[in-house]
Amino acid sequence: MTTTGRRPFSKVLVANRGEIACRIMRSCRIMGLPTVAVHSDVDKTAMHVSMADEAISLGGKSPGESYLQIDKIIAAAQESHADAIHPGYGFLSENPNFADAVAKAGAAFIGPSGKAIRKLGDKTSARALAIACEVPTIPGSTGTVDDVRIAQEAAHQVGYPVLLKAAAGGGGKGMRIVQRPEEMNSAFRAAHSEAVTAFGDGRLYVEKYLDHPRHVEIQVLADSYGNVVYLGERECSIQRRHQKVIEESPSPVVSPELRTTMGEAAVRIVRAAEYENAATVEFIVDSSRTFRFLEVNTRLQVEHAVTEMVTGLDLVREQILISGGQRLTLTQETLYSNGHAVECRVCAEDPAQNFIPSTGRLDSFRLPSGPFIRVDSGFQVGDEISVYYDSLLAKIIAWAPTREQAVARLRQALQEFRCVGIRTNVAFCLWVLDHPSFLSGDFDTRFVTDHSTEYGRPVVPKLLADATALTAALMIATVQSQPKRVRQQSNNERTWLNLRTDNLR
Structure with missing residues (x-):
C-alpha cells in the first residue's frame, strides 16, 4: 500500500453516479475526506447524492447534458472548493481533455495525466506502444481508418473476419464484427455512429477477430516515483455484447509462470507510458495459453472489487494517495493473492x-x-x-x-x-x-x-x-x-x- 501521512486533499468531487460514485465515497469517508456529488435532474434523489457531504446539480437528463459536460463539472468543483476530482469509470474517466481541464483549474485528477491517457487510452497509440515494448499484439491496422475504403484495405491485409473498434473507448461500444467484405459498409457506419454517441470520438481501427479467446486482464498500480507493481489477473471471459457479466480472480487457466510473464509485460507498457495511478492491461489468451495485448483501461475497472477481495487492498484509497503525491510501499515481492x-x-x-x-x-x-x-x-x-x-x-x-x-x-x-x-x-x-x-x-x-x-429453462x-x-x-x-x-x-x-x-x- 501507499504510505499514509496526512490527508492528500481537503475535499473530493466524484464526477459519476450509481454504484461507483457510492463506492468511491465510502473510501473517502474512511480516509476522512469530505465528498461532493454532482447529478443530473434524473438523479436528484439518487443514493450517491444523499451519501455525499454536498451535492451540485448539473442539470439535464442525458449524460450529454450532465455527466459529460466538462465545464459544468469544473464549475461544480470550484463552487464547492473541491481540490480533487475522481472520475470513476465510464463518462469522462478516459477523456484526456477532462484530465487536462482539471489540472488547468488547479485541482488534482485522481487518475493518470492527460498525456498518459493519450498514450494508453487511445487504442491505436497503446497498440503501437505495446509493439515497441515487445509485447505480442493482435494483428490489425497500424492506425485509425478514416473511411470505409481504408477499413476494407486494412481488413484485406489482416484477413476476415475482423473487428471494427472505437479508438477512444471500450465496453463494447463502437465495436462490430465484420465477417466478410460486403458487411463493411453497414458495420462501419454503425460503429462510427455508436462511438460518436458514447465517446464523442468516431475514430475506428481494424483488428483481427479471434473466434474463441479468453479475456484476461492485469491490474497495475504506478506512482510518480517510478514504482510499478501488478496485482495479479482477472478472468473476464463471460460476456454478452462484448460486455463482462462475471469476473473472477485468479483465472482458472493462468499458471504462476504465465501470470508472471503477463504481469511483467503489463508493467513494461505502463512504465513506458510514464503512467501514474491505477490501470488495467487487457490481454487475449488462446487455447495454447499464448497471450496477446488487447488494450489498456486508464481508469478504475468495474470489476476492481475481485482484486480487492484477494489482495486485501482498497484500490480507490491507493488511487487517492498516489494522486496526492505519496509513494507506493508495495513491492512485487511482498504482494500475494489469497x-x-x-x-x-x-x-x-x-x-x-x-x-x-x-x-x-x-x-x-x-x-x-x-x-x-x-x-x-x-x-x-x-x-x-x-x-x-x-x-x-x-x-x-x-x-x-x-x-x-x-x-x-x-x-x-x-x-x-x-x-x-x-x-x-x-x-x-x-x-x-x-x-x-x-x-x-x-x-x-x-x-x-x-x-x-441452452438458456431458457434454467434449473x-x-x-x-x-x-x-x-x-x-x-x-x-x-x-x-x-x-x-x-x-x-x-x-x-x-x-x-x-x-x-x-x-x-
Whole structure:
C-alpha cells in the first residue's frame, strides 16, 4: 500500500453516479475526506447524492447534458472548493481533455495525466506502444481508418473476419464484427455512429477477430516515483455484447509462470507510458495459453472489487494517495493473492429477450449479505431505472479459500437477491454458475453465444423459483392497476439503446 501521512486533499468531487460514485465515497469517508456529488435532474434523489457531504446539480437528463459536460463539472468543483476530482469509470474517466481541464483549474485528477491517457487510452497509440515494448499484439491496422475504403484495405491485409473498434473507448461500444467484405459498409457506419454517441470520438481501427479467446486482464498500480507493481489477473471471459457479466480472480487457466510473464509485460507498457495511478492491461489468451495485448483501461475497472477481495487492498484509497503525491510501499515481492473471488454484475435487463434493458421503479430491492459476501450498489427502493444510464444495478462478489467455495457462496447470495418492478439477469447469472463448462473452467468469450440455445429453462433452486413466481404475480398486479405507467415503460425500453452509455467494460 501507499504510505499514509496526512490527508492528500481537503475535499473530493466524484464526477459519476450509481454504484461507483457510492463506492468511491465510502473510501473517502474512511480516509476522512469530505465528498461532493454532482447529478443530473434524473438523479436528484439518487443514493450517491444523499451519501455525499454536498451535492451540485448539473442539470439535464442525458449524460450529454450532465455527466459529460466538462465545464459544468469544473464549475461544480470550484463552487464547492473541491481540490480533487475522481472520475470513476465510464463518462469522462478516459477523456484526456477532462484530465487536462482539471489540472488547468488547479485541482488534482485522481487518475493518470492527460498525456498518459493519450498514450494508453487511445487504442491505436497503446497498440503501437505495446509493439515497441515487445509485447505480442493482435494483428490489425497500424492506425485509425478514416473511411470505409481504408477499413476494407486494412481488413484485406489482416484477413476476415475482423473487428471494427472505437479508438477512444471500450465496453463494447463502437465495436462490430465484420465477417466478410460486403458487411463493411453497414458495420462501419454503425460503429462510427455508436462511438460518436458514447465517446464523442468516431475514430475506428481494424483488428483481427479471434473466434474463441479468453479475456484476461492485469491490474497495475504506478506512482510518480517510478514504482510499478501488478496485482495479479482477472478472468473476464463471460460476456454478452462484448460486455463482462462475471469476473473472477485468479483465472482458472493462468499458471504462476504465465501470470508472471503477463504481469511483467503489463508493467513494461505502463512504465513506458510514464503512467501514474491505477490501470488495467487487457490481454487475449488462446487455447495454447499464448497471450496477446488487447488494450489498456486508464481508469478504475468495474470489476476492481475481485482484486480487492484477494489482495486485501482498497484500490480507490491507493488511487487517492498516489494522486496526492505519496509513494507506493508495495513491492512485487511482498504482494500475494489469497483465495478466490467471483463477481456477478446484476443488471436491469431481460436475458430471454437478447438482454434488452428493463426500465421502471424499484418497488422492492433487497441486497444479499453473508460471510465473505460484498455488494456494491447505488440504488434503493423507490428509485427509477431510466432510459438514460447504464443497466448496472449492483455487483455481488463472493470470496472463499477455493474457487468451488466462492462460486457456492455467490450462488447463495444471488438466490437471496430480491428485485420487484423491473427484470434482472439474476437467473441468467445463476445458470452460468451452474453450467458444467463454467464449473470446469473450460470457457471463453464465446460462452454466451455458444450456449444461448441452452438458456431458457434454467434449473434454479426452489427458493429462487418461488421468488420468481411472486415477482411475476406482483408485476401482473402492477400492470392491471397501472396500465398507463406500464405502457410508458415499454416505450422507454424501445428507446433505451439510443440514449444509454453502457461503456463500462
